[in-house]
Amino acid sequence: MKSINTTGQVIRRGEPGFEEAVLGTSFTVRDPGRRPDIVVQAHDVFEVISAVKQAAKDGMRVGMCSGGHSWAQNHIRDGGLMLDLSRLKGIEINTSNNTAVIGPGVLAGELNAAVVKHQLFFPVAHAYTVGMGGFLLQGGFGWNSRHLGMGCQNVIGLDVVLADGSLVHASETEHPDLFWSARGAGPGFFGVVVRFHLQLHKRARFIGLKTQVFRIQHLESVMRWADQVGPQVSPLVEFQIVMNPKALLINAHGMEVIAPVMADSWSEARELVDFMTHSPVRHLSSLHLPLVPMSLEFMMKTGEKTLFLSNTRWSADNMWMNDPIEPLLPSLRKIADSQPPHPSHVLWLNWNAPANRPDMAFSQEHRTYLALYCGLGKGVDEAPHVNWATDHMKALEPWSKGIQLADENLAKRPAKFVSDANMVRLNQARAKYDPQGRFHPWMGQLPAQPQ
Ligand SMILES: Cc1cc2nc3c(=O)[nH]c(=O)nc-3n(C[C@H](O)[C@H](O)[C@H](O)COP(=O)(O)OP(=O)(O)OC[C@H]3O[C@@H](n4cnc5c(N)ncnc54)[C@H](O)[C@@H]3O)c2cc1C
Helix, strand or coil: CCCCCCCCEEEECCCCCHHHHHHCCCCCCCCCCCCCCEEEECCCHHHHHHHHHHHHHHCCCEEEECCCCCCCCCCCCCCCEEEECCCCCCEEEECCCCEEEECCCCEHHHHHHHHHCCCEECCCCCCCCCEHHHHHHHCCCCCCHHHHCCCHHHEEEEEEECCCCCEEEECCCCCHHHHHHHCCCHHHCCCEEEEEEEECEECCCEEEEEEEEEEHHHHHHHHHHHHHHHHHCCCCECCEEEEECCCCCCCCCEEEEEEEEEECCHHHHHHHCHHHHCCCCHHHCCEECCCEECCHHHHHHHHHHHCCCCCCEEEEEEEEECCCCHHHHHHHHHHHHCCCCCCCEEEEEECCCCCCCCCCCCCCCCCEEEEEEEEECCCCCCCCCCCHHHHHHHHCHHHECCCCCCCCCCCCCCCCCCCHHHHHHHHHHHHHHCCCCCECCCCCCCCCCCC
C-alpha cells in the first residue's frame, strides 16, 4: 500500500507495534494465526472514509473491528486492511425524544452508564466490555431483550461508509435495504458503521436477580422442569441456566439457575420469579437466594469477573432449538461430563420469541438456545478441549434450528443464521452496495446458498 491520506494511526505488517495493534483488539487471547497487511486505527469518520477510499484504490479488502469481542475473532482476517473503530466512542443522548447517537467503539457498559443518568435504558450486551458495533449488527441479545426487542430492533438509523468511501445515512426511508441488512447481517455486513442512532426506553424501577444453584447430578431434573416451565415465564424475566465447573458459592460442578428481572416494583418482580421460589425442583437445590435488587452495572461487571474472564483462550458454538428437551438430555449429560475447566460454561436460555418482529435481516430465533463457551486460562492444555464446543454442536445438529451470530463459529461449523428468504435479500444487497467485494463476508464456507 502506498500511503493513506489520514491522520489515523497506520501500522503495517512487520512494523513495531503491529502484533499488538492486531492481537490487542481481541477479547479472546488465542492467536488465530491470521494477520491483515495493515491496521488503521481511526479516530473519526474522516479517517474511516480516507482509509476505505485508499483500500479501494489499492484493491485491498477491508475488515472492521469495534470492541473485538467476536468469539471466533472474525475481526482478525488474513490480508487486507483492518479498520480498528474502537476509538469512535461518542455518545449523544437526546432526552426530548429518548434517542441516542453512538460510535461503534462504545462498550455496552459505557452506554448503560450514560443512559442510567437519565433514567433511560438500552438493551445492551450482558458483559460490560462488549463493543456496541458488532453487538448491534449481529442481532443483539441484550438485557431485557425478551421484552424490549433485540438491540438491532432498537436501531433507528445508521451512518455508514460504503465500499467507495461515500458516507450515507440509512433508515426506514433512506437506503432502506442497507438499513434492513444492518439489522442482523452481523460479521458479514458490507459497510463501515460509524454511528448508530438508537431508540432508548424508560428504565424499569426495579432491577434484580433471583438465583438457585444445583449440583450437576440434578441436570436432568432441572432441565426437564426449566424446559417445561419456560413458555409461561414472563418476557420481563431472562430465565437461564449456566453449567459451571465452579458454580456460585458451592464451588463445584453445578447449574446456576439465574433469573434477572426488570419490573415496576419489587413486589411485581417477586411474583414474576415465583416460578422458581415454588418450583418442584427447589428441594434439590444446594443454594436458594431471595430476589436481590442489583444494578445492571454490577451484574455486568460481576459476569466478567466470574465467568467471562479476560486473558483466556475462548471458543464458542451454539444452536437454536424448538423441540422439547427430553431427547437432548443424554447429549447434555455428555457435554457436562466432558466440560473443560472453569471459566468454560454452558448456557441454556429460555427465549420463546414473540410472534412478530419488524422486517429486518435478523430472522432466526426459536424456543430455547444452547451455547457452549470453552475458556482456557493460562497453562491449561488446549489439545483435549479445542473442539469441545464444535464437536458437541455437530452431534446435536439433528435438533438444531440454526444459530445466533452472537456466538458464531462459522469458520469451523457452517450453519444457517438467517431465514433462506433473508439470505437471498442479503446477497442482493451485498451485490448492490459492495459489488467488488471490498468487505470481508462471513468466515468459512456458508451453508448452501438459496437461489
Ligand atoms: C464476554 C462476551 C459477552 C457477550 N455477550 C453478549 C450478549 O449478551 N448478547 C449478544 O448478543 N452477544 C454477546 N456477545 C457476542 C458479541 O455481541 C459479538 O461477538 C459481537 O460481534 C461483538 O461486537 P464487538 O464490536 O465487540 O466485536 P468485533 O469483534 O469488533 O466485531 C465483530 C464483527 O462485527 C463486524 N463489525 C464490528 N464493528 C463494525 C462496524 N462498526 N461496522 C461494520 N461492521 C462491524 C465485523 O465484521 C467484525 O468482525 C458477547 C461476547 C463476549 C466475548
